[in-house]
């Protein structure tokens with residue numbers, strides 16, 4: 351039986367950089383998840399009888415919301431849902447399943463690298479038929495609908511069994527529970543030279559992959575250990591836990607410091623990697639070298655032709671604006687297009703669909719390609735392994751040679767988390783007002799060449815996205831970028847991105863190399879004055 355349930359709108363269901371993210375108790379309010387899911391369906395048209403993919407990263411509240419989503423999909427007229435077994439699908443695996451089975455779209459339940467648990471974060475994101483995050487046109491329509499919604503539709507189908515692989519009927523709709531790993535592992539096998547990587551492990555290559563008790567555990571075990579023959583124990587913390595073992599599933603130098611320390615130690619493995627809550631981010635650490643995500647994007651782009659899936663070369667490279675320009679130098683050398691987009695994977699979809707870009711990346715540890723329409727943590731790790739297997743050099747040698755060829759973009763991000771929202775907004779609006787007066791002035795001994803608030807015009811559909819981050823460019827190619835996070839769930843997070851290019855001085859300490867730019871940013875924006883903080887909460 352299908353019920354129409356009266357509801358009242360919530361005013362705070364605006365999707366951010368990557369879907370709607372809130373604390374679990376917010377999602378547990380009466381009809382909160384139902385309102386949002388119905389708003390998604392109401393913002394779409396033409397899905398009657400079509401397939402919807404549903405899966406999440408296994409965090410606290412995942413199963414409850416999946417049950418609601420399945421029952422609501424049936425009531426709203428979808429013909430079929432494909433759900434990952436146990437409610438599990440990594441974000442890139444969900445993207446792949448949407449594309450492979452020509453689904454109308456998908457609901458991905460995740461708050462990515464944010465912590466999980468009864469008082470931590472939850473999230474819902476809608477992806478369109480190309481497998482990628484819904485573009486702003488759709489997220490705007492979802493938000494508009496959420497402010498006026500008065501009822502939602504749900505089928506009384508009871509609790510469906512998500513733990514057995516198989517197909518059944520529920521509420522007049524087909525439910526197919528699938529192995530979350532199989533299709534994804536097959537896709538990886540089609541892109542990379544598994545024989546070469548197997549031979550690498552046979553030669554004694556040692557790797558540490560930390561799944562951080564998040565969604566990539568089962569994927570990493572199957573691909574690295576079962577299919578590629580890496581020794582048991584190569585993939586660690588592989589059981590997805592609803593609270594990620596009480597840690598932030600954020601593969602950065604703070605939350606994966608244990609891996610960093612191991613990789614810098616005396617008996618370090620050859621290669622270290624980690625992924626985040628929903629499996630779309632990657633951390634890459636070679637023995638004795640942390641590879642910044644911006645450098646990783648550049649190195650992968652320069653060497654991608656060594657993997658079978660990219661042997662024909664790249665059509666173009668895209669990166670988010672705050673990501674360093676290291677990849678731009680590779681694109682220039684390869685003679686291919688380079689695109690600079692706002693933060694968030696949704697801006698890459700059109701470029702990938704149009705065949706303008708093959709590889710994309712963000713400084714926040716996201717890298718991916720046109721194989722899906724999401725960033726993909728294990729994909730990046732496997733491309734690295736493919737390159738290491740073919741070049742037979744260490745990660746450190748590969749990165750060092752890359753810098754010798756292209757120069758080095760020293761890069762760091764400083765995050766000020768949970769600062770007062772009003773103070774953060776004041777900082778940004780005051781800085782915005784100052785922008786026109788900055789060019790030509792000198793700050794902390796550095797001369798400002800240009801300053802603006804980044805605006806993007808999508809070259810495919812012409813849509814314009816304004817106010818995407820404030821850039822201050824200095825003489826010599828250095829720059830600082832300031833923007834507010836669109837994924838946080840408490841207060842505001844201010845991000846300061848700092849970049850300096852050096853053609854030949856390749857072995858400076860990163861934070862020392864960037865110190866004068868950090869001083870300049872504080873002088874220009876008054877970060878300490880506005881936030882009351884004397885140092886960032888996280889430096890990556």
Ligand code: VG1
Pocket residue numbers: 367368461462463626630631670693694695712713714716834835836837838845
């Ligand atoms: C952050 C990152 C951005 C990334 C987004 C989603 O957004 O900066 O690059 O695309 O998270 O990643 P923001 O607005 O907080 O800066 V994930 O792995 O959280 O889905």
Ligand code: CO
Pocket residue numbers: 462463626627628629630631
């Ligand atoms: Co993520």
